[in-house]
Amino acid sequence: MSKRVLIIGAGGVGRVVTHKCAQIPEVFGAICLASRTKAKCDVIAGELSREIETAQVDADQVPELVALMRQFKPDLLINVALPYQDLTIMDACLETGVPYVDTANYEPRDVAKFEYHWQWAYRDRFREKGITALLGSGFDPGVTNVFCAYASKHLFDRIDTIDILDCNAGDHGHPFATNFNPEINIREVTANGRYWREGEWCETQPLEKTWDFDYPGVGVKRSYLMYHEEIESLCQNIPNVKRIRFWMTFGEQYLTHLKVLENVGLTRIDPVEFQGQSIVPLQFLKAILPDPGSLGARTKGQTCIGCLIDGEKDGKHRRVFIHNNCNHEACFKEVNAQAVSYTTGVPAMIGAKMILEDRWVRPGVFNIEEFDPDPFMADLNQYGLPWQVKELGNEPLPA
Numbered sequence: 435m436s437k438r439v440l441i442i443g444a445g446g447v448g449r450v451v452t453h454k455c456a457q458i459p460e461v462f463g464a465i466c467l468a469s470r471t472k473a474k475c476d477v478i479a480g481e482l483s484r485e486i487e488t489a490q491v492d493a494d495q496v497p498e499l500v501a502l503m504r505q506f507k508p509d510l511l512i513n514v515a516l517p518y519q520d521l522t523i524m525d526a527c528l529e530t531g532v533p534y535v536d537t538a539n540y541e542p543r544d545v546a547k548f549e550y551h552w553q554w555a556y557r558d559r560f561r562e563k564g565i566t567a568l569l570g571s572g573f574d575p576g577v578t579n580v581f582c583a584y585a586s587k588h589l590f591d592r593i594d595t596i597d598i599l600d601c602n603a604g605d606h607g608h609p610f611a612t613n614f615n616p617e618i619n620i621r622e623v624t625a626n627g628r629y630w631r632e633g634e635w636c637e638t639q640p641l642e643k644t645w646d647f648d649y650p651g652v653g654v655k656r657s658y659l660m661y662h663e664e665i666e667s668l669c670q671n672i673p674n675v676k677r678i679r680f681w682m683t684f685g686e687q688y689l690t691h692l693k694v695l696e697n698v699g700l701t702r703i704d705p706v707e708f709q710g711q712s713i714v715p716l717q718f719l720k721a722i723l724p725d726p727g728s729l730g731a732r733t734k735g736q737t738c739i740g741c742l743i744d745g746e747k748d749g750k751h752r753r754v755f756i757h758n759n760c761n762h763e764a765c766f767k768e769v770n771a772q773a774v775s776y777t778t779g780v781p782a783m784i785g786a787k788m789i790l791e792d793r794w795v796r797p798g799v800f801n802i803e804e805f806d807p808d809p810f811m812a813d814l815n816q817y818g819l820p821w822q823v824k825e826l827g828n829e830p831l832p833a
């Protein structure tokens with residue numbers, strides 16, 4: 435039976451989620467796309483071959499969200515606004531009894547911290563209300579967590595180490611632009627690196643550790659160790675894993691621009707006085723950088739994101755790279771968005787589909803690897819993100 439879905443956020447990811455939900459009317463019978471700027475929702479609605487509703491909502495305001503939810507009566511809400519809105523949207527879901535899906539963990543505006551504890555604190559309330567909150571149903575976090583759960587279920591008897599490797603080999607032709615929300619992206623990249631080893635957190639300077647990794651379909655790319663939020667839940671949910679790290683590729687040009695912006699203070703997130711007004715430099719920078727939503731039309735090349743997992747199967751050493759390759763131009767042709775939005779939006783739709791089809795229903799707040807990976811993995815193949823398992827040898831991994 436088809437259901438009603440409310441999508442919050444009409445950015446790059448919101449566009450993909452809306453297109454993908456609209457393609458499956460037997461699951462998503464009625465769709466409402468709501469965001470701070472209704473005009474952006476209307477543009478996306480105009481791209482679809484079926485009717486959807488659109489609405490204006492300030493998702494920082496719980497009463498506004500509750501009013502919209504009482505009026506539209508969704509069976510599920512997909513949050514693809516910004517991480518700052520996670521808690522207010524979860525509050526509104528609790529008040530109205532609506533299941534919740536997101537792609538990024540809550541962040542306070544004044545400190546760049548990527549931690550789940552604010553959302554995990556909602557576990558009892560969601561359990562008592564009898565509704566599911568699915569956290570991190572994007573690509574990373576999201577598909578990468580599901581790859582780990584799948585490897586743990588089918589490919590390994592014991593997992594020792596996980597290296598998540600994220601390569602965007604796309605070229606948008608701008609000297610500097612970010613592939614998703616610049617404010618969130620730059621906060622992430624300029625933070626200290628952090629990884630998990632033998633039960634402890636190890637910290638590095640920002641982008642201090644590198645690895646020249648050979649990405650299938652792309653080739654060798656320099657990858658930089660960063661902290662990424664999925665490490666925090668995976669170290670709890672993958673039994674006995676000894677080390678988890680996250681690596682992302684950046685081009686020389688991107689890093690040089692970023693260094694200059696940082697050195698001149700434009701990546702600061704504390705307010706400064708400017709001509710009698712208080713402004714946050716990073717928010718000002720976001721306003722003058724290319725809108726990530728505009729990159730789709732000009733981006734060529736592909737992404738390759740996956741998990742290199744090392745451990746043991748049937749008494750023998752095994753190492754695999756489970757990954758997806760996604761082509762920017764093919765994404766744009768299908769849904770008017772580039773691959774970074776696509777690889778996030780498709781899993782958000784699939785996570786919602788898992789709940790609406792009663793495959794993943796458990797009252798409480800859960801990270802995505804806590805559910806059965808099999809139906810999700812099958813849907814990745816069916817809805818645009820096919821994956822492959824590549825067997826690797828046992829050359830030494832970077833220390």
Ligand SMILES: NC(=O)c1ccc[n+]([C@@H]2O[C@H](COP(=O)([O-])OP(=O)(O)OC[C@H]3O[C@@H](n4cnc5c(N)ncnc54)[C@H](OP(=O)(O)O)[C@@H]3O)[C@@H](O)[C@H]2O)c1
Pocket residue numbers: 442443444445446447448468469470471474491492493494514515516517519537538570571572573574575576613614615618726727774775777778
């Ligand atoms: N897990 C992953 O793999 C992954 C990867 C990439 C991104 N993400 C996450 O996906 C989310 C969306 O990213 P994006 O690239 O689509 O960002 P985006 O292009 O900046 O879009 C964000 C949207 O949220 C809306 N919004 C912001 N504040 C709002 C508020 N108070 N009330 C209502 N709407 C509000 C914005 O409205 P306006 O248009 O009015 O500003 C915009 O439409 C982010 O949380 C990002 O961290 C996850």
